[in-house]
Amino acid sequence: MTKITDLDAQTQLELEAAAFRRLLAHLDERKDAQNIDLMNLAGFCRNCLSKWYAAAAEEKGINIDYDEARERVYGMPYSEWKAKHQQPASAEQLAAFDNKSKG
Template sequence: MPTQTEIELQAATFRRLQKHLMEDRTDVQNIEMMNLAGFCRNCLSRWYAEAAAEKGIEIGKDDARELFYGMTMAEWKANYQTDATSDQREAFKTAFEENVGKE
C-alpha cells in the first residue's frame, strides 16, 4: 500500500502531466498520442471516471472530459483540434482496437 507521501507525489505527477497536455502541448493531437503511445487525453479522462467509479462516484463521459480538459470537448475541438489525415485515421483504428477495445 502506498504511503501518503507516495500518493501525494503520484497526484502531483498526474497534475503536471495534465498541465503539460492541456497547456504546454496543445499542439499534440489526441490521434497522434493514441497512434504512438496507445492513450490520449480522452483515455486519461476515462481512467479518471473509472477510478471515481471504484470509489462509488459516478462521473459521466462528458463530465470526466470537462474535468480533465478544463473545458468542454466542443471548446477543446474549436480551439486546438485539427483535421486528421487519412493515414492518421487508419492508424487510429488499429491503435484504438489494441488499446481501448471495440466499441
C-alpha cells in the first residue's frame, strides 16, 4: 500500500483536486446546509471557499475575481443561488455566529 508520504507532487495535487471537487459536489447536494450553519460549526462556508479559490488563482497569476470564484463554488451565480436556496438566518443562528466571532 502506498503511504501518503510516498506520493509524488502530481499525484498529491490530483488527489487534493478530486477531494475539492467532491466537497463542492457534497455542498451542492446539501443546499439545506446554510452558510451560517457551516460558519457556526466549521468556521468556514461557501464564501470562504470562494475567497480561497480566488486567492489561489491570484498566487498563480490568474485573474479570477470573487464573483467568478463564487460561481465555481456555488455552481451558479451567487445571486441565483441565494434567491433559490438561502433561508433567512434564525435568531439562534445569528446569536451562535455572534458568539463565535467574539470568541
